[in-house]
Amino acid sequence: MTDAASRRSFPRWLDIVAVLGVAAALGFALLTPAERTQGTPARMLYLHVPSIWLAYVAFVVTLAGSVAYLATRRMHWDHLAVSSAEIGVVFTGIAIVDGMIWAKPIWGVYWTWDARLTLTAVMFFVYLGYLALRRTIPDPPARAGRAAILGIVGAFQIPLVHFSVMWWRTLHQPPTLLRPDDMQIDGPLLAALWIGVAAFTVLYVALMRHRMELARIELVSYGEAIATVGPVAGDAVAAPEVTAGRSGL
Amino acid sequence: MKWVILGYTVTYGALAGYVASLTVRLRNARGRLAEKQ
Numbered sequence: 001m002t003d004a005a006s007r008r009s010f011p012r013w014l015d016i017v018a019v020l021g022v023a024a025a026l027g028f029a030l031l032t033p034a035e036r037t038q039g040t041p042a043r044m045l046y047l048h049v050p051s052i053w054l055a056y057v058a059f060v061v062t063l064a065g066s067v068a069y070l071a072t073r074r075m076h077w078d079h080l081a082v083s084s085a086e087i088g089v090v091f092t093g094i095a096i097v098d099g100m101i102w103a104k105p106i107w108g109v110y111w112t113w114d115a116r117l118t119l120t121a122v123m124f125f126v127y128l129g130y131l132a133l134r135r136t137i138p139d140p141p142a143r144a145g146r147a148a149i150l151g152i153v154g155a156f157q158i159p160l161v162h163f164s165v166m167w168w169r170t171l172h173q174p175p176t177l178l179r180p181d182d183m184q185i186d187g188p189l190l191a192a193l194w195i196g197v198a199a200f201t202v203l204y205v206a207l208m209r210h211r212m213e214l215a216r217i218e219l220v221s222y223g224e225a226i227a228t229v230g231p232v233a234g235d236a237v238a239a240p241e242v243t244a245g246r247s248g249l
Numbered sequence: 250m251k252w253v254i255l256g257y258t259v260t261y262g263a264l265a266g267y268v269a270s271l272t273v274r275l276r277n278a279r280g281r282l283a284e285k286q
Contacts, residue, residue, distance in 0.1 A: 022264070026257065043253045047260050090267050094260050101256040203264075210271055217278040224285050 018206040021199035025050070025192075032192040044102035046192050050200040051095035052120070056158055057204065058088025059127065066151030069144055075219055078144035081151050083211035085130050087204060092124045107171060115164040116172040123157045130154060140219055 025046065035042035065081030068074075099117070100110040111117065130150050137143035165174050185193065 022261075026261070029257075030253075040250050041252050044256050047256060051260070087267075090263065094263050097263070098256045098260050101252055101259065105252045207268070207271065210275055214271070214275045214278055217275075217282050221278065221282055221285065224282075 014206045018203040021202045025196040025199035028192040028195045032188050041102055041105045044098055046196040047098045048095055048102060050196040051091045053197055054091040054200050054204050055088050055095055058084045059155055059158055062151045063155035066148035069148045079212045079215035083208050083215055085127050087207050089127045096120060112171055114171045115168040116170050119161045119164050123161055126154045
């Protein structure tokens with residue numbers, strides 16, 4: 001197989017592995033023994049934790065892409081940042097919604113203004129704002145520069161969200177992953193959780209490949225549109241000519 | 250069990266929706282680029 005053919009077939013294989021991984025994660029999540037205190041609703045753990053893990057990863061990649069863009073001004077880094085932010089917003093939304101579905105049978109309410117829940121919602125809307133900001137600026141370099149600043153500022157929320165359950169008294173349980181002490185979870189449940197995290201991470205990589213290709217094509221299309229029709233905005237607007245003696249003043 | 254079924258349906262439905270949306274956007278972008286070239 002040539003290098004080019006290998007590069008073309010890699011995403012296809014990655015897609016297949018991602019789909020199989022997500023299916024396997026579903027199987028393990030439903031077949032693992034029920035948790036002792038919460039029972040069946042605790043199976044939401046295998047969705048909720050991988051989703052918010054992916055959101056963290058995605059927004060850290062957005063931070064890295066934003067910093068790299070500002071340092072190099074290469075559009076490739078902007079593609080990385082926007083692709084990761086979009087996927088991060090999807091996974092944050094999923095984490096919030098499946099967290100609400102988990103909360104109802106355990107806490108008795110879908111939502112409470114708890115520090116973790118509120119900060120996660122704020123993070124979701126900040127990155128939604130990042131995507132909205134990008135839609136208001138047509139010029140790619142200007143858009144990339146301004147979005148990069150928000151991509152860097154927004155990343156400060158990640159530790160805030162993650163450690164909120166340790167810094168403030170909250171209803172939400174302490175973190176399952178990335179905690180300072182040992183994880184308090186039994187082997188079979190932990191295995192199902194890691195399979196979920198691994199499957200969602202492979203899915204993230206597969207989605208990133210496609211989303212970055214879309215960003216590249218959109219940039220090329222924009223460049224060709226400008227080359228064909230010229231600058232879109234501002235061409236039709238010319239400063240009025242002021243003739244001496246006819247200004248009416 | 251109904252909460253688990255609801256949670257998994259919503260999550261996998263959202264993921265499938267995003268994948269479908271990305272696939273359509275990518276196909277349309279490739280098509281537009283091919284037309285221009």
